[in-house]
Amino acid sequence: MKIILFSQNKHKVKEIESIFSPSKEHYVRVYTEFIEPFCVVENGESFKDNAILKLRFLSQKLPKSLSKDFILMSEDSGICVQSLDNQPGIYSSRYANIDDFSDKESILKAKDSSDEANINKLINSLKNKGLESSKATFISCVAVLKNEQILTTHGFLNGKVVTNKSGESGFGYDPIFIPNGYSESLAVLGDVVKDTISHRFKALKLMKILLK
Numbered sequence: 001m002k003i004i005l006f007s008q009n010k011h012k013v014k015e016i017e018s019i020f021s022p023s024k025e026h027y028v029r030v031y032t033e034f035i036e037p038f039c040v041v042e043n044g045e046s047f048k049d050n051a052i053l054k055l056r057f058l059s060q061k062l063p064k065s066l067s068k069d070f071i072l073m074s075e076d077s078g079i080c081v082q083s084l085d086n087q088p089g090i091y092s093s094r095y096a097n098i099d100d101f102s103d104k105e106s107i108l109k110a111k112d113s114s115d116e117a118n119i120n121k122l123i124n125s126l127k128n129k130g131l132e133s134s135k136a137t138f139i140s141c142v143a144v145l146k147n148e149q150i151l152t153t154h155g156f157l158n159g160k161v162v163t164n165k166s167g168e169s170g171f172g173y174d175p176i177f178i179p180n181g182y183s184e185s186l187a188v189l190g191d192v193v194k195d196t197i198s199h200r201f202k203a204l205k206l207m208k209i210l211l212k
């Protein structure tokens with residue numbers, strides 16, 4: 001299988017490459033190998049909407065000859081924290097730049113924020129409610145365009161977010177997320193464990209089955 005992946009997030013790209021093709025039997029190439037990088041305004045209402053938006057932009061921007069030879073892929077993901085009304089959800093990458101979750105217009109204008117700022121905002125939001133932890137779920141939606149047909153799959157990872165950071169590995173909210181069945185954060189558990197239990201792993205595993 002030959003895949004062109006849309007993502008600006010180098011951590012995500014690394015995870016998708018190693019999960020999707022651990023022994024390099026398939027071949028995953030990042031879109032910037034073919035065209036200039038471009039941004040997608042992620043204004044969908046769900047992970048699936050946003051994954052499909054990214055896929056459509058990729059398909060429009062790539063030369064048509066490539067779309068014939070390659071399967072196109074995108075992914076949208078985030079974390080839903082139960083005690084915070086399932087925020088930040090689809091807005092996980094811009095969480096620290098959102099002041100008011102009821103103001104949709106300003107949410108759509110907010111830019112992505114750093115992982116550190118997002119984590120600190122989440123920790124403060126929990127502490128402001130007098131909490132040291134909350135149940136939380138990571139969600140990933142993988143979208144693929146193959147032979148002019150769009151396919152999507154989802155993966156979920158349940159656990160809890162805590163107010164103390166630990167570990168260096170991974171990205172995003174990994175230092176404060178402890179998966180169910182474990183006592184350490186994803187950032188302590190490391191790539192080998194994360195890539196066999198993660199939301200992204202589960203969505204990609206289903207996608208591999210659909211693509212067979």
Ligand code: ITT
Nearest residue numbers: 007008009075076077078079092093171172173174
């Ligand atoms: P692309 O859209 O270019 O792929 P992105 O980082 O903007 O990259 P998303 O819009 O899907 O991707 O936002 C995902 C955000 O959700 C990410 O920046 C993290 O804050 C969080 N997130 C998703 N998966 C995660 C994971 O495995 N570990 C930690 N945080 C994660």
